[in-house]
Amino acid sequence: MKILITGAAGKMATALAAQLRTQHEVVTPAESEMDITDFSVVQQQITAHRPDIVIHPAAWTDVDGCARDPLRAVQINGLGTQNIAVAAANAGAAILYISSNEVFDGLSDQLYFEYDATNPANPYGYSKWVGEQAVKSLNPRHYIVRTSWVFAHGGRNFIHAILDAAKAGKNLRVVTDEIANPTYNDDLVVALGQLIETGRYGIYHLTNEGAATRYDFARHALDAAGYADVPIEPIKLADWPRPSTPPPNAGLANMAGSMVGVMLRPWQEAVDAFLVKEGLHK
Incomplete structure (x- = not known):
């Protein structure tokens, strides 16, 4: 298979x-x-390379930046995705679009399934939702993959920020009323590879299994990295004002992926594996 x-x-x-x-x-x-x-x-580019499938993770992922400039967010994440979807269709290629849990408003009291009604909570979520609509309407051979709270090697992420603050002796304050699925980039890319082998187009929620609060996520990372004695002050989203308002309860359930044999391990195991690879696990 040729993949762009x-x-x-x-x-x-x-x-x-x-x-x-x-x-x-x-x-x-x-x-x-x-x-x-x-x-x-x-x-x-797509015409020249003639891929069988285009995988499209490119996006403006600065959530607060999107809130400050929502038009630019739609131009990049929404209309940019429309360009990819049309060009892929014209070249006879399928498309896999990486979307976000933030296409949901987070007001449900349970995990979201793939075909639950969307209602974006903020400009970033809206821009990703616009991209979803373009993909669904313009290229019938599509995968839409929603994920959340992705942490990866090779840069700074939520885990690094928490551990760096603990190492520096700073007071940690983390919200308890924002829920999603911590997702290890290394696990996600394996799952994406498995998904495109199935040929089963549709909408998928691919995250590490289980939902957590930001507080739970931080606490597990600290404990696993040897900072079990470092306290965290639990706070609410209202205590941490920012330009973008995240959906409070936007955990995703992997129903569609599990039915075709694509599943990721529990998020706690994924965090431990990330820390081991980073040389930070104690």
Whole structure:
């Protein structure tokens, strides 16, 4: 299978390319060569490479930045995705679009399934929802994969921020009323590779199993890294004002993926594995 991956410089695209190259021909155009907001450029690249499938993780993921400039968020995450979907369809390629749990408002008292009604909670979520609508309407051979709270090697993430603060002796304050699924990038890219082998198009929720509060996530990381004695002050979302309001209870349930044999391990095991690979597990 020939696979084109967008967002070549991103952590997900980099890990995906490394994972998929063991079995497939993978093309990763440099971001300087493929501005997703420029349809003519997107069309030229996809037409030239003639992939069987385009995997599209490229996005503006600065959630607070999207709240400050919602029009730009839609231009990149929504209309940029529309460009990819049209160009892929024109080239006879399928598409896999990486979306977000933030297409839900988080007001449910239970986990969201793949075909529950969406209602974006903020401009970032809205921009990803616009992308979903474009993919669904413009390319019938599509996978839409929603994920959440992705942590990856090769940069700073929530786990690093918590451990760095603990190491520096700072007071830790973490919210207890924001719920989602911590997801290890290394596990996610394996699951994406498994999914495209099935040929079962549709909407999927791929996260490490189990939902957690931000507080739970931080507490487990601290304990596993040898900071069990470091306290965390539990706070509410209202105590941590920011430009973007996250959905309070946006945990995802993997129903569709599990039915085709694609599942990820529990998030606690994934955090431990991440810490081991980073040399931080105690």
